[in-house]
């Protein structure tokens with residue numbers, strides 16, 4: 010048989026088209042990559058462009074301010090309102106200052122606390138490390154505003170009417186406003202939550218630094234402090250940088266705590282101002298604020314990467330065990346241990362006890378034993394109590410929201426698991442190709458959107474139908490969608506890591522033996538990546554269940570979830586209900602996180618780590 | 621049984637061209653080895669035949685089927701090429717038992733359950749792993765894992781077999797054993813086989829034909845005998861043989877090759893060539909005498925390395941080092957005098973500029 014000449018045919022020739030079609034067909038990772046890229050562009054980039062466009066076009070709701078405007082025309086009206094009008098002070102400048110102050114103080118405190126704890130846990134011989142290790146990451150699992158609710162139980166004063174907190178009950182004095190509401194309590198409660206991120210990142214980095222270079226420093230005769238300064242700190246900088254960026258961006262986007270502790274005294278941050286603007290039907294303002302928030306987040310990431318270096322700026326959390334290279338605390342060993350215990354009491358035990366107690370008080374503000382009741386858990390409903398709202402287990406609203414939350418968690422975990430695995434597959438198998446880089450970048454992009462801003466973006470995008478996609482506002486689908494997208498940076502990393510572990514030849518061997526793509530996925534790729542992906546899915550489940558900032562703008566009675574319900578109760582000053590439901594949510598999360606711990610401990614052991 | 625034919629294959633990664641216009645035909649049932657130094661493009665070539673990499677240019681034909689043609693726009697995926705491939709890492713699926721590993725692909729085809737069971741039995745028997753069907757790969761030794769990979773191929777009965785350094789992870793003793801089992805596999809399946817290695821012993825012992833590759837090009841193809849005795853160029857001469865060939869740079873003068881301390885007799889055809897030359901002779905081809913002989917070169921021993929059946933002797937003639945290989949276990953003290961002579965029949969001559977073997981040209 011005569012062979013055709015071996016040169017390349019012209020681009021538009023039939024042969025070349027056939028060739029390119031064959032190639033596409035033979036490369037499942039390419040097809041998946043393209044599909045994933047298309048989908049992610051649609052749900053990440055398009056919404057962003059949409060709110061940029063909306064922010065610069067005259068909207069029908071603007072007619073209230075300017076009846077002469079033409080809907081749909083280019084306008085700087087929103088920009089002008091946000092930056093350049095008397096109202097801008099309240100709309101933009103004060104929230105900006107408040108957000109920055111909040112971000113700064115929380116980051117400083119959270120980092121100091123997280124760093125100290127990491128050092129104690131990794132580098133010293135403090136007691137009870139096993140228990141502490143499990144407890145210290147507890148806040149990481151919780152909704153960030155649990156502390157805020159607990160704070161109110163303690164310090165609530167008569168400022169907003171209704172009942173007062175434990176402090177008033179015990180001492181008869183009112184907590185001053187600055188203690189009960191505003192910047193101070195917001196910073197304290199957020200810091201006591203967000204230290205966990207810094208702790209996790211820095212302790213991971215410390216444990217690896219430990220094993221690598223410090224001993225080398227010791228043998229070359231460096232003193233202890235010099236070693237820390239010259240070797241340890243520079244190596245920790247990437248982790249610290251990541252912790253700063255992570256904390257700061259999350260704080261910019263967090264809604265629950267500033268709403269609970271700020272709104273009663275009209276202390277607005279970006280997130281609560283966006284919420285207020287949306288509620289006041291001034292979406293244009295909200296979009297501009299959301300864009301500013303995104304710009305702030307991006308510049309923050311950029312500054313961090315300039316200082317620390319792009320490549321090193323994200324330290325991955327590894328599960329490596331801590332080395333036993335610890336310094337002896339000597340006489341300070343017990344004091345340090347007691348310090349950690351007290352800290353844990355304050356961040357873990359106290360809030361939960363307060364929640365429980367609050368949920369068991371019949372008349373709010375009366376914390377005596379005689380006032381205890383199980384009514385808010387098991388009561389049938391009584392018109393004289395809490396507007397007739399029945400207790401948790403008889404409450405259709407709560408049970409509906411519970412089911413919705415679990416559904417949301419399941420759906421998000423499932424889609425995130427699948428999407429993460431597919432993205433991981435396309436990225437890893439396509440390594441070195443531009444498609445793979447784009448996909449990785451866009452899967453990581455949601456990271457730069459502070460939660461509340463992403464919510465605002467989704468309002469802008471999905472309140473009307475786009476082509477075949479119907480209007481999603483108010484549906485359950487949009488909650489799933491936004492949760493999946495927000496978690497994508499995490500799950501696609503998990504997916505990438507999982508696929509990287511599976512040597513390419515395992516799949517190629519199947520290919521050569523004539524096994525098609527679907528069978529390869531189900532018989533080889535999925536079984537081999539399961540443990541990592543499932544642990545990631547369970548974490549997504551937890552994140553989805555505790556999420557408020559992300560979805561606060563998108564929930565309505567039709568798609569209510571537990572976190573939204575809690576916020577509603579809190580707004581209506583129904584402290585017992587909000588405490589009871591919060592406690593229930595916390596319990597569910599604890600159960601799942603215990604499962605996660607057990608699973609991730611057993612993952613990676615057994616027969617999968619050989620060959 | 622199928623022929624394998626590669627025409628004008630070019631492959632590059634980015635700017636680096638790793639396979640350069642490769643033409644290659646493997647006859648039905650033939651055992652062909654591709655031998656070459658690390659990074660020369662062996663694996664890439666094999667993967668292109670399997671369909672796991674795409675050439676930039678050229679055609680590939682398996683049997684009567686064109687499986688790749690850039691010009692005609694044909695790319696048959698590996699799934700549809702129906703060939704067997706053994707990976708260096710064996711690529712056993714760690715989460716499946718030996719039996720599952722062997723039968724997974726069979727279940728993909730329309731084969732009856734009874735037939736699958738029979739093939740499994742048969743394959744395990746051939747690699748002497750009967751009774752191991754329920755084990756997981758991690759519960760097997762390296763050699764057993766390799767045999768499972770072989771059994772997986774046997775069960776599939778491909779007419780074309782590709783192997784990429786299947787023995788490189790094994791220790792020396794097991795390697796010799798496995799070499800024999802691979803040869804048996806080839807015979808039993810009667811499959812056209814392409815075997816990739818950088819181990820010349822494997823190449824020389826297993827193959828009908830050997831291809832020496834370097835830097836993406838074929839340097840020589842021929843029988844193991846030809847490759848060893850008539851290297852086409854200096855690269856092949858130096859690459860094949862352990863200990864390596866002795867090479868002498870010299871100038872033709874008065875019908876001999878003058879290399880300083882050593883002068884080498886030349887056949888007339890070569891002597892007529894004139895100018896500079898490189899002469900080569902394998903260590904075991906030197907004539908050696910322990911007593912003085914007239915007209916022989918006097919040498920002094922430097923280092924002796926007995927390997928059991930043979931002894932590698934490094935000597936110096938003046939300043940020129942020469943390696944000898946002598947049968948038997950020799951124990952001479954360093955500095956012992958030996959007398960050497962070149963065997964004219966065993967000498968190869970290479971052009972200094974082109975590095976090509978002159979005999980191949982001159983006749």
Ligand SMILES: Nc1ncnc2c1ncn2[C@@H]1O[C@H](COP(=O)(O)OP(=O)(O)OP(=O)(O)O)[C@@H](O)[C@H]1O
Nearest residue numbers: 633638656657658659660661662663664665817818
């Ligand atoms: N996926 C790839 N991307 C970029 N370069 C590659 C890739 N695969 C191989 N190469 C390069 O192509 C060249 C040939 O590689 P190949 O694996 O074919 O070598 P080899 O002859 O099999 O070597 P070895 O004996 O070490 O296995 C090498 O220089 C290698 O670095």
Ligand SMILES: [Mg+2]
Nearest residue numbers: 662663664784
């Ligand atoms: Mg190779």
